[in-house]
Amino acid sequence: MKVGWIDYLNTLPFGIDRFKDITIVKDYPSNLNKLLKEKKIDIGIVSAAEYLENFYQYLIIPDLSISSYKEVNSVIIGSDLPLEDVEVVYLTKESKTSVYLTRVVFEIFLGKKPIYKYFDNYKKRQSVLLIGDKAIEYKKDYKYVYDLSKLWFDKTGLPFTFALWCVNKDFFLKNREKVLDFEKRLKQNVRDFFERLDSLDLDLSKKEYLKNLRYGLDKENIQSIRLFAKYLLELKIIKTYLDIRFTDGRVITADGTQTFYNFDYNEAYHSTKAGAYTESLYKFTLPCKIDKLAKEKEEINILDVGFGLGYNVAVAVKVAKENNQNIKINIVSVEKDENFLERINQMEIPENLQKEYNFIKSLKPSKITLNENIYPSYTASADGVSLTVVLGEGRRILLDLSKSGYKFDAVFYDPFSPKVNTEMWTLDLFKVVKNLMTDKAILATYSASLPVRKGLIEAGFKIGLVEPVGRRSPSTVATIKGDIPELPEKEKQRLETSPLAKPYLDPCLCKTKEEIVKDYQKTAF
Numbered sequence: 001m002k003v004g005w006i007d008y009l010n011t012l013p014f015g016i017d018r019f020k021d022i023t024i025v026k027d028y029p030s031n032l033n034k035l036l037k038e039k040k041i042d043i044g045i046v047s048a049a050e051y052l053e054n055f056y057q058y059l060i061i062p063d064l065s066i067s068s069y070k071e072v073n074s075v076i077i078g079s080d081l082p083l084e085d086v087e088v089v090y091l092t093k094e095s096k097t098s099v100y101l102t103r104v105v106f107e108i109f110l111g112k113k114p115i116y117k118y119f120d121n122y123k124k125r126q127s128v129l130l131i132g133d134k135a136i137e138y139k140k141d142y143k144y145v146y147d148l149s150k151l152w153f154d155k156t157g158l159p160f161t162f163a164l165w166c167v168n169k170d171f172f173l174k175n176r177e178k179v180l181d182f183e184k185r186l187k188q189n190v191r192d193f194f195e196r197l198d199s200l201d202l203d204l205s206k207k208e209y210l211k212n213l214r215y216g217l218d219k220e221n222i223q224s225i226r227l228f229a230k231y232l233l234e235l236k237i238i239k240t241y242l243d244i245r246f247t248d249g250r251v252i253t254a255d256g257t258q259t260f261y262n263f264d265y266n267e268a269y270h271s272t273k274a275g276a277y278t279e280s281l282y283k284f285t286l287p288c289k290i291d292k293l294a295k296e297k298e299e300i301n302i303l304d305v306g307f308g309l310g311y312n313v314a315v316a317v318k319v320a321k322e323n324n325q326n327i328k329i330n331i332v333s334v335e336k337d338e339n340f341l342e343r344i345n346q347m348e349i350p351e352n353l354q355k356e357y358n359f360i361k362s363l364k365p366s367k368i369t370l371n372e373n374i375y376p377s378y379t380a381s382a383d384g385v386s387l388t389v390v391l392g393e394g395r396r397i398l399l400d401l402s403k404s405g406y407k408f409d410a411v412f413y414d415p416f417s418p419k420v421n422t423e424m425w426t427l428d429l430f431k432v433v434k435n436l437m438t439d440k441a442i443l444a445t446y447s448a449s450l451p452v453r454k455g456l457i458e459a460g461f462k463i464g465l466v467e468p469v470g471r472r473s474p475s476t477v478a479t480i481k482g483d484i485p486e487l488p489e490k491e492k493q494r495l496e497t498s499p500l501a502k503p504y505l506d507p508c509l510c511k512t513k514e515e516i517v518k519d520y521q522k523t524a525f
């Protein structure tokens with residue numbers, strides 16, 4: 001494992017010398033950023049801004065960073081002029097985060113744009129940005145010393161995160177155990193270091209500098225990183241939306257709500273770009289018209305395929321209750337992962353869904369008999385809402401529900417994607433689902449795939465498109481006789497002419513994903 005390492009005083013607590021089984025690559029942050037991007041190292045303590053710029057390629061090691069609260073003392077603009085009067089600022093080439101933070105300070109906080117120049121070798125100039133040991137050493141050369149972390153704190157009230165431990169995602173997927181072990185030892189080293197610090201042979205000023213830094217990565221740090229990213233987007237320094245992904249599978253999505261990455265499916269539970277909450281609202285609850293149903297009916301029955309983290313259920317309940325306090329809601333969810341509640345218990349619940357998640361967390365183990373088959377399940381019921389999460393293979397559960405005569409007014413169709421979970425997206429299964437729906441019921445799914453749309457049509461649905469969120473392609477709604485938007489002519493044509501517009505087939509509802517894909521490839525080309 002090749003590990004990128006910054007040789008500044010502030011990386012001392014990570015105790016890199018204690019590792020015997022790694023190759024250490026020492027360099028400045030900005031060089032390490034490049035090496036990690038180019039996969040010349042596997043893991044490294046790099047600029048937080050490098051993560052923001054290339055986040056899709058990395059995962060962050062949780063609970064570790066180099067951050068500061070108020071002063072950092074080693075990231076400074078040294079100047080002979082007050083900040084407001086600075087016209088030219090010379091920037092260190094060692095940094096990425098601090099260079100971007102300098103731009104935020106000038107261009108966002110002060111609303112001015114000085115000339116930025118990089119310097120190769122340090123010499124005294126009118127205004128410079130310095131980081132690390134050089135900042136500590138040379139700040140005495142300047143009349144004014146601006147601590148960037150303090151400037152950030154004064155404007156935002158938040159800590160600032162300069163560096164993150166990032167691992168290349170590809171490397172992580174192949175070497176999970178190794179990386180997780182490395183993480184564990186890093187964290188232990190930091191704890192050990194601060195326990196021993198007072199007894200170490202180190203200048204008092206250095207000890208004080210280190211004690212003032214923060215090596216954790218908590219909720220406030222993440223809030224601050226997201227705000228920093230927002231400014232960088234405004235300044236067009238970074239181009240895309242941001243999500244924050246950790247090696248423990250946690251993902252903070254673009255809207256700030258949390259989802260998880262499923263390393264077996266190699267897919268997140270939600271569109272990380274749209275956001276977990278946003279996706280539930282705009283791809284499921286509103287397209288299924290839960291708000292309107294709640295106003296018009298006394299009771300709504302919802303089928304939720306792929307309970308996942310429970311966002312769809314939580315948002316639907318919230319929206320329904322907002323529109324009709326007395327509404328009765330019966331929800332049947334289908335879920336494969338029997339440990340789903342554990343994940344929800346680890347999850348940070350969005351502020352506006354606390355009540356709904358208290359309900360979800362009250363789920364208790366139970367059993368349900370469907371078509372004479374007994375399934376393990378979880379149930380909860382309160383305040384007119386009843387929820388049953390049926391555990392098992394999706395196809396079997398849907399078939400048994402249909403044979404038991406269940407009918408639903410809305411279907412949230414939200415399994416993992418057709419690519420990784422093909423067996424949940426076949427024409428034959430859609431026929432079963434159709435049989436579970438009332439005439440006016442709407443099925444909503446995030447999928448925009450041609451075989452899925454074609455499968456829905458051939459199963460006897462009319463389909464329509466939903467305004468895209470967090471991506472370019474619209475998602476899909478389907479109904480027997482309900483009210484959905486007309487399918488645009490262009491999409492109709494594509495579904496008639498594209499060689500990919502062939503449904504996935506699974507007449508016995510028993511084929512493996514590989515068999516289904518193989519058959520599809522035979523007919524589609």
Ligand SMILES: C=C(O[C@@H]1C=C(C(=O)O)C=C[C@H]1O)C(=O)O
Pocket residue numbers: 006008010029030045046047048066072074075094095096097098099131132133135162163
């Ligand atoms: C706080 C500091 O953080 C450093 C600043 C970095 C940057 O600006 O890109 C990167 C890594 C950190 O080690 C510092 O070295 O002074």
